[in-house]
Amino acid sequence: MKTMFKHSFFLLTLSVLLAWSCQENVPPAPDFEKHFADHKIHGCFLLYDKNADHYYEWNAPRIDSSFLPASTFKVFNSLVALEEKAVADENEIFPWDSLPKRVASWNRDHNLRSAMEFSAVWFYQEIARRVGEERMLYWIDTVGYGNQDISGGIDMFWLNGSLRITARQQVAFLQRLYHNDLPFSQRSMDIVKDIMIREKGDDFVFRYKTGWADLPDPDTGWLVGWMERQGNVWFFAMNIDIRQDEDAAARVSITQAVFEELATRQGD
Numbered sequence: 001m002k003t004m005f006k007h008s009f010f011l012l013t014l015s016v017l018l019a020w021s022c023q024e025n026v027p028p029a030p031d032f033e034k035h036f037a038d039h040k041i042h043g044c045f046l047l048y049d050k051n052a053d054h055y056y057e058w059n060a061p062r063i064d065s066s067f068l069p070a071s072t073f074k075v076f077n078s079l080v081a082l083e084e085k086a087v088a089d090e091n092e093i094f095p096w097d098s099l100p101k102r103v104a105s106w107n108r109d110h111n112l113r114s115a116m117e118f119s120a121v122w123f124y125q126e127i128a129r130r131v132g133e134e135r136m137l138y139w140i141d142t143v144g145y146g147n148q149d150i151s152g153g154i155d156m157f158w159l160n161g162s163l164r165i166t167a168r169q170q171v172a173f174l175q176r177l178y179h180n181d182l183p184f185s186q187r188s189m190d191i192v193k194d195i196m197i198r199e200k201g202d203d204f205v206f207r208y209k210t211g212w213a214d215l216p217d218p219d220t221g222w223l224v225g226w227m228e229r230q231g232n233v234w235f236f237a238m239n240i241d242i243r244q245d246e247d248a249a250a251r252v253s254i255t256q257a258v259f260e261e262l263a264t265r266q267g268d
Helices: 003-026 032-038 069-082 112-118 119-131 133-143 167-178 186-195 245-265
Strands: 043-047 054-060 196-202 202-214 219-229 232-241
Touching: 032 043, 043 167, 043 186, 054 245, 069 112, 069 119, 069 133, 069 167, 069 186, 069 202, 069 219, 069 245, 112 119, 112 186, 119 133, 167 186, 167 219, 167 232, 186 196, 202 245, 219 245, 232 245
Parallel strands: none
Antiparallel strands: 043 054, 043 232, 196 202, 202 219, 219 232
């Protein structure tokens, strides 16, 4: 009996020491509360530090709440388009139909690269129509994207239809893309990772995609992506309430503030 007690006590002590050791290797969480408060914005932030193998969460209930993906779906849509040959590559031009769009930068011809950069909705609606409902549903189900519900129209389901996704699911999907762990060809994944790059320097690469869903009220703003820097990768998904158009800028501003704080900790 004493031997069993000593054995159990040893295992308990070892597990506590291991937990302490792991905690010591985890950097402190960014000051999410301050960054959101500075912008007077309500939302959530999920950040995964690859090297530390640790998730940082702000407003956990919202992180696991489902929202329309809006234009963050362009990442998935691009992968499917390339795989299904709905678009040849990132340089194939789709001609603008000359009908005025609500965003000035959409009123021009686009290719996959520029449509991702300027979030040209009409381009990706044409992609979805070319892919068709049957093949789109096949890829949605195969990957397990969000709630896997594409009802609401083949060119609208991610904008105001039934598709929903959580911030946690967004990060899991991006991790799979980064690790080439999705059921798409290497070529498709490489092209999409390339066109996602928004900023690049000598020691960092910052990939992200914005999203803005008009439903429900208030609107939902997304920013999802990852930062590669000095041998580490941080995956993130954040969303916010957009009550007025000016709020949309906070998606990037808050995320940049988080990464600036992380960079400062590293002695930059």
